[in-house]
Amino acid sequence: MAEILLKASCISKSFDTQILDNLSIDIAEGETHVIMGRSGQGKSTLLKILSGLLAADEGEVKFSGELLDNPDEVLVAGHEELAYVAQNFNLLHNRTVLENLKDALLAFKDEFAEHQIKQLMQLMRLEKLSSHKIESLSGGEKQRLAIARALATQPAVLLLDEPFTQLDYSTRQTLMDAIKEVRTELETSIILVSHNLFEAFYLADQIHVLDNGKIIKSDSPHSLYQNPELKAVAELLSDFVLLPSKSITNKQKRQLGIWAENVVVLEGEPSEYKFSISAKLKDCVFMGYHYRCVFVSEQGQNIIVKTNNKLESGSSFQLAFPDEYLFELKDE
Numbered sequence: 001m002a003e004i005l006l007k008a009s010c011i012s013k014s015f016d017t018q019i020l021d022n023l024s025i026d027i028a029e030g031e032t033h034v035i036m037g038r039s040g041q042g043k044s045t046l047l048k049i050l051s052g053l054l055a056a057d058e059g060e061v062k063f064s065g066e067l068l069d070n071p072d073e074v075l076v077a078g079h080e081e082l083a084y085v086a087q088n089f090n091l092l093h094n095r096t097v098l099e100n101l102k103d104a105l106l107a108f109k110d111e112f113a114e115h116q117i118k119q120l121m122q123l124m125r126l127e128k129l130s131s132h133k134i135e136s137l138s139g140g141e142k143q144r145l146a147i148a149r150a151l152a153t154q155p156a157v158l159l160l161d162e163p164f165t166q167l168d169y170s171t172r173q174t175l176m177d178a179i180k181e182v183r184t185e186l187e188t189s190i191i192l193v194s195h196n197l198f199e200a201f202y203l204a205d206q207i208h209v210l211d212n213g214k215i216i217k218s219d220s221p222h223s224l225y226q227n228p229e230l231k232a233v234a235e236l237l238s239d240f241v242l243l244p245s246k247s248i249t250n251k252q253k254r255q256l257g258i259w260a261e262n263v264v265v266l267e268g269e270p271s272e273y274k275f276s277i278s279a280k281l282k283d284c285v286f287m288g289y290h291y292r293c294v295f296v297s298e299q300g301q302n303i304i305v306k307t308n309n310k311l312e313s314g315s316s317f318q319l320a321f322p323d324e325y326l327f328e329l330k331d332e
């Protein structure tokens, strides 16, 4: 097992109200962890506490077994092995890309600095921008430079606060691939905050879902998708159907769910599935790689289904829920 590098135990934090409530998290060497959660749930607050930039009210953070300094009691908050990249990038204005990188390496020997600059320029696709001033960079370029600056001193852990917001698809993909390379080539542990299922699944070894001050679920992307376990987790990840109770046979009390892409739409033919209902199609919108269809059941429940084909709005269909894709869901 990889060594635990960063260990946060029993962290609580309040501002006007309680934001984090007795929360613990372990980050092992070389792993990528993604923190997800609804807006305002305390993801950035947690990231700052993990970086040693913000003091927790209760609990402790240890790096390699040593307690982090209390940021309220030191001259410069933070830890050299924990590199935090804020949403506003913190770059040196009126300077070039190269000057920004050199600045991060002032305390190091020329040979090391040159090696780092060359490697990071290449890793973060910045070579052609070396002499460009910060003001002329796009959002995605600034983001890549901010990450390169954070990596310059070879920190053990890189903490990224929503690194992909405001990036177009291909820039986001480039940056995600660069972050994957950071992990494999530099063996840096990475913790990042994201709202997006695709980003989280692409990058994470572990996903942590933060809700009401607590981590309500931590799991690998694959296990999380197979068994989100809690309604709040499923709601955060993607469209899903909570099976209408009528379609559940016998006296089953459990709630069953299914991802919208796993519902089978039957046109006319009788259903051979154990769980199925009839529903009318209200709307069907082209999303590129699927149609997102909104059905209404006879009980008036809206049901989202992702299909490969366009379906006729206003028509009635049988919606079947194959057994092998069902998962059980709890309220809490």
Ligand SMILES: Nc1ncnc2c1ncn2[C@@H]1O[C@H](COP(=O)(O)OP(=O)(O)OP(=O)(O)O)[C@@H](O)[C@H]1O
Pocket: 015, 016, 019, 037, 038, 039, 040, 041, 042, 043, 044, 045, 046
């Ligand atoms: N320094 C502060 N002083 C007072 N309240 C704060 C401070 N920092 C954060 N908060 C509040 O704490 C809550 C959590 O904020 P935080 O930025 O950690 O949430 P988040 O999950 O990262 O949100 P988002 O996804 O919208 O970025 C919010 O209600 C925010 O207004």
